[in-house]
Amino acid sequence: MKSMQGLLHKTSLQTAQEQQQKPVAPQSVAGQKRAWSSNGGLVKPQPLATTSAANSTSHSTVYFQKAIDLPLAPSRLSASKIIHLRGNHATTTEYSQRRLISATPLSSRDPELDLSHPTYGLSGQIVSNFALLGINHIYPWQKNCLKGPGLLNGERNLVYCAPTGGGKSLVADLLMLKRIIGEPGTKALLVLPYVALVQEKVGWLRKIAQDVKILDDSMLQDAANGPWRRRADHGTIRVVGFFGGGKLRATWDDFDIGVCTLEKANALINTAIEDGSICKLRCVVLDELHMIDDDHRGYILELIATKLMCLGQQVQLIGMSATLPNLNLLATWLGAHTYETRYRPVPIEEHLVYDGKIFLAGPNDGLGHTPSQLSSQDVTGGKTVPIRRIDASAHKEFKDPVLNAVVSLAHETASMGYGVLVFAGSRGLCESDARWISRVMPQPNTLATDIFDKRISLLGDLRSLSTGIDPAGLTSEERDLIASAYDAGTILVCVATCSLAAGINLPARRVILHNVKLGREYIGPAMLRQMRGRAGRQGKTPVGETYLCCREPDLDHVLELMHADIPKVSSCLSIKNRRIQRALLEVVAVRLATSRESIEDYFSKSLLRKSQSSDLIHDSIDSSLDELQTMGLIESDLFSNYTPTQLGKAIVASAIDPDDGVFIHKELVKALRAFVMDGEMHILYVFTPVQDFGTSVNWQVFRNEMEGLDESGLRVLHFLGIKPTSVLRLAQGASLKETTTEEKQIARVYRRFYLAMQLRDICNEVPIHAVARKYDMPRGSVQALSQTCQGFAAGMVKFCEHMGWGPMAAALDHFSDRLMAGARAELLALSKVPFVKSRTARVFFENGYRSIAALANADPKDLVPILMQAQPNKLRIKGQNDELMEDKMLAKANIICSAANRLWNIQMQAEMDEI
Ligand SMILES: Nc1ncnc2c1ncn2[C@@H]1O[C@H](COP(=O)(O)OP(=O)(O)OP(=O)(O)O)[C@@H](O)[C@H]1O
Numbered sequence: 001m002k003s004m005q006g007l008l009h010k011t012s013l014q015t016a017q018e019q020q021q022k023p024v025a026p027q028s029v030a031g032q033k034r035a036w037s038s039n040g041g042l043v044k045p046q047p048l049a050t051t052s053a054a055n056s057t058s059h060s061t062v063y064f065q066k067a068i069d070l071p072l073a074p075s076r077l078s079a080s081k082i083i084h085l086r087g088n089h090a091t092t093t094e095y096s097q098r099r100l101i102s103a104t105p106l107s108s109r110d111p112e113l114d115l116s117h118p119t120y121g122l123s124g125q126i127v128s129n130f131a132l133l134g135i136n137h138i139y140p141w142q143k144n145c146l147k148g149p150g151l152l153n154g155e156r157n158l159v160y161c162a163p164t165g166g167g168k169s170l171v172a173d174l175l176m177l178k179r180i181i182g183e184p185g186t187k188a189l190l191v192l193p194y195v196a197l198v199q200e201k202v203g204w205l206r207k208i209a210q211d212v213k214i215l216d217d218s219m220l221q222d223a224a225n226g227p228w229r230r231r232a233d234h235g236t237i238r239v240v241g242f243f244g245g246g247k248l249r250a251t252w253d254d255f256d257i258g259v260c261t262l263e264k265a266n267a268l269i270n271t272a273i274e275d276g277s278i279c280k281l282r283c284v285v286l287d288e289l290h291m292i293d294d295d296h297r298g299y300i301l302e303l304i305a306t307k308l309m310c311l312g313q314q315v316q317l318i319g320m321s322a323t324l325p326n327l328n329l330l331a332t333w334l335g336a337h338t339y340e341t342r343y344r345p346v347p348i349e350e351h352l353v354y355d356g357k358i359f360l361a362g363p364n365d366g367l368g369h370t371p372s373q374l375s376s377q378d379v380t381g382g383k384t385v386p387i388r389r390i391d392a393s394a395h396k397e398f399k400d401p402v403l404n405a406v407v408s409l410a411h412e413t414a415s416m417g418y419g420v421l422v423f424a425g426s427r428g429l430c431e432s433d434a435r436w437i438s439r440v441m442p443q444p445n446t447l448a449t450d451i452f453d454k455r456i457s458l459l460g461d462l463r464s465l466s467t468g469i470d471p472a473g474l475t476s477e478e479r480d481l482i483a484s485a486y487d488a489g490t491i492l493v494c495v496a497t498c499s500l501a502a503g504i505n506l507p508a509r510r511v512i513l514h515n516v517k518l519g520r521e522y523i524g525p526a527m528l529r530q531m532r533g534r535a536g537r538q539g540k541t542p543v544g545e546t547y548l549c550c551r552e553p554d555l556d557h558v559l560e561l562m563h564a565d566i567p568k569v570s571s572c573l574s575i576k577n578r579r580i581q582r583a584l585l586e587v588v589a590v591r592l593a594t595s596r597e598s599i600e601d602y603f604s605k606s607l608l609r610k611s612q613s614s615d616l617i618h619d620s621i622d623s624s625l626d627e628l629q630t631m632g633l634i635e636s637d638l639f640s641n642y643t644p645t646q647l648g649k650a651i652v653a654s655a656i657d658p659d660d661g662v663f664i665h666k667e668l669v670k671a672l673r674a675f676v677m678d679g680e681m682h683i684l685y686v687f688t689p690v691q692d693f694g695t696s697v698n699w700q701v702f703r704n705e706m707e708g709l710d711e712s713g714l715r716v717l718h719f720l721g722i723k724p725t726s727v728l729r730l731a732q733g734a735s736l737k738e739t740t741t742e743e744k745q746i747a748r749v750y751r752r753f754y755l756a757m758q759l760r761d762i763c764n765e766v767p768i769h770a771v772a773r774k775y776d777m778p779r780g781s782v783q784a785l786s787q788t789c790q791g792f793a794a795g796m797v798k799f800c801e802h803m804g805w806g807p808m809a810a811a812l813d814h815f816s817d818r819l820m821a822g823a824r825a826e827l828l829a830l831s832k833v834p835f836v837k838s839r840t841a842r843v844f845f846e847n848g849y850r851s852i853a854a855l856a857n858a859d860p861k862d863l864v865p866i867l868m869q870a871q872p873n874k875l876r877i878k879g880q881n882d883e884l885m886e887d888k889m890l891a892k893a894n895i896i897c898s899a900a901n902r903l904w905n906i907q908m909q910a911e912m913d914e915i
Pocket residue numbers: 134135136137138139142162163164165166167168169170321322537538
């Protein structure tokens with residue numbers, strides 16, 4: 001079976017490991033590797049995996065070689081030499097000077113650059129926490145920004161812009177801390193677009209807030225004498241992250257600083273407005289404010305800010321971004337002070353690489369020099385002189401000059417001991433780039449012992465993750481391990497897809513772009529800026545460099561892109577995309593605006609109002625209110641006062657779109673009449689998210705799976721209105737009708753059921769890549785399904801609670817634990833123990849450890865072989881590493897036993913209390 005072997009790709013580290021086991025002398029690869037022109041073992045690019053070569057004039061059809069098809073333990077190759085064509089840079093730039101003096105020059109004469117200066121009123125503890133993180137002085141721009149009118153005392157809002165890596169976060173962090181420390185008991189929210197950023201920020205803020213007291217000693221004493229028992233962390237700053245499905249129930253009382261994704265922040269704010277606890281909110285930071293323009297999620301930022309501006313209480317709004325061309329529009333909207341800087345603590349030099357030649361595209365030095373406007377004629381016609389040249393490679397594998405450039409430049413950076421990030425346009429390209437680069441890297445046996453040991457240890461850590469290496473992509477645990485290894489210099493080269501640039505914070509000396517495409521499309525200027533912005537970070541590298549490697553047909557576009565302006569941002573609220581309806585339902589449901597007048601007032605504060613006339617908005621409100629009434633989500637009285645219906649409230653509480661809410665409601669009402677409880681399919685169907693995953697149903701697969709359903713599953717089909725005869729017809733090539741509203745509704749049920757069957761497999765521990773293959777779905781979609789289902793399930797539980805369907809809510813709640821565990825019911829108890837999830841839980845179960853009590857009473861040493869057995873990816877490395885692995889496993893076993901003991905004691909206590 002090609003499948004499994006093919007899907008278990010290897011990382012460059014693994015390759016290094018293999019080479020270490022089977023040292024091979026450097027030799028020519030001629031005759032060993034399949035030729036590029038041959039089709040054996042080569043795969044056609046998938047829709048999203050076009051290589052840059054696809055546009056080359058010399059290749060009409062180009063295939064890239066999938067990393068998984070490369071021969072095992074390949075022989076070593078060497079990187080091409082890169083030759084300076086001019087002895088020095090023609091001009092002396094800030095960049096060239098910084099090569100010599102590696103630190104950012106800081107004015108030590110300005111005492112206000114000292115964080116302990118009375119201007120900032122920070123406690124000694126905060127100042128020393130910052131110092132521990134390497135921040136002793138603030139940059140002059142940070143000082144100037146902070147000293148803007150009314151900012152330090154919280155009276156004014158702020159919108160500011162600074163280049164990536166320019167130190168934006170510190171300004172927001174300080175203002176936020178000042179708010180909650182200045183008024184004990186108040187709250188701040190920090191809103192970020194991605195879960196990975198939320199996690200990272202929580203870690204950072206906890207370090208900043210470590211041991212910082214909010215309450216003074218007398219207040220602490222009062223609290224101790226009060227009727228409530230004090231929390232252990234009472235009086236210190238609690239930083240809590242909100243994302244995914246897990247924390248949906250966390251409330252306002254659980255944090256001082258909440259770090260949230262957009263959706264979570266909006267849900268928290270809605271709840272707090274409704275129950276009145278919003279009065280404690282003092283500060284909201286909107287990071288990556290340019291996201292307001294994002295088609296899918298941007299409108300949530302607008303809703304958050306608009307609601308807060310309607311509250312009539314002082315909430316300091318702080319918006320920041322690296323890419324806001326129309327800063328003033330947003331500042332006017334938020335009534336904010338603005339600040340803009342081009343300051344880069346580490347200068348960045350941009351390069352264009354074409355046909356083995358490296359051109360200086362302009363030092364981005366922030367000193368007012370215009371980057372040189374390269375033109376494609378100058379570059380191809382020899383008018384512009386390259387500064388360096390990459391020798392053509394002697395290896396036929398590196399005949400493609402773009403690949404050769406990427407590999408040689410990555411090799412050069414790593415040889416200097418610096419980190420390099422390579423961005424490629426698809427997963428396939430990413431894997432093959434990593435493979436090729438690893439083949440020119442030094443042999444493991446020539447590495448310094450400490451680096452070698454650290455890499456082995458990293459491999460051990462990766463292998464001992466309970467999830468195993470998932471070929472469908474990195475899990476967050478794997479990503480954390482790799483990111484911290486990169487941060488510590490254990491790994492020097494990271495290859496990532498372009499889309500990762502926005503969600504990671506991995507600074508690099510050099511950023512290399514293997515062409516400027518994501519799939520088949522060129523990337524946009526904002527994404528290019530994100531990627532280039534990863535180059536150079538204060539304290540890590542003295543300078544930053546970016547290299548855009550491209551081929552001739554792309555030259556014009558690439559040059560245009562390099563100098564392109566970032567598009568202006570604007571509101572994403574409209575009737576057509578149904579965001580206005582959602583905005584309206586929300587404010588009515590949380591009773592922020594219930595009269596016609598207050599609704600008008602709400603919209604007058606929106607960003608939309610900055611681009612649309614009040615008449616147009618007035619009309620949009622009219623039609624949306626009518627629509628929401630027709631949908632049964634709101635009601636009005638004679639005086640045009642609006643109230644939410646129970647369904648309207650449930651939809652807002654469970655954070656779903658109104659249209660989806662109506663669909664879900666219909667389905668649940670049917671389910672209440674006849675809920676199939678003697679099997680899992682019905683509950684799984686209810687937990688299947690309704691948003692569009694780009695599901696295209698393979699009807700033959702649907703039919704096969706349908707035929708495998710048991711009697712209870714077939715009953716579910718019947719209740720949902722799915723006709724087996726229709727499925728058979730569709731499997732024979734008939735097409736699904738989707739013209740009338742009713743037909744669309746039915747098609748939606750069929751698609752959702754197709755996803756529900758995938759969810760069933762995921763819950764039954766089938767790996768994501770296998771699910772994707774079985775259902776003929778892109779892996780990304782299956783992954784998205786598995787990642788969103790928990791949050792959606794939590795939303796469904798809330799929905800049922802708000803609809804007053806208690807028993808249904810309880811049944812769903814029980815099952816949602818299982819989704820979290822990703823394992824079958826019998827493993828549920830075990831999966832409460834750390835490290836014992838999914839596959840590991842199964843292995844423990846099969847080895848007789850079937851309950852927490854069994855684990856609590858086990859000898860940790862006995863668990864080691866079972867943990868070993870649970871390692872899925874057969875990456876056993878013989879010899880010295882076995883010991884290391886065993887040590888790690890024993891440490892894990894100890895944690896498992898003591899956690900199981902703790903859980904067991906709690907259980908016992910609860911049982912005794914019941915008696
Ligand atoms: N005054 C300072 N002195 C030393 N280091 C600083 C200072 N201010 C910020 N830094 C450090 O610079 C790095 C980049 O800062 P930060 O993450 O705030 O940049 P940013 O502008 O928010 O970038 P991005 O656009 O990627 O979010 C961080 O490691 C931060 O700790």
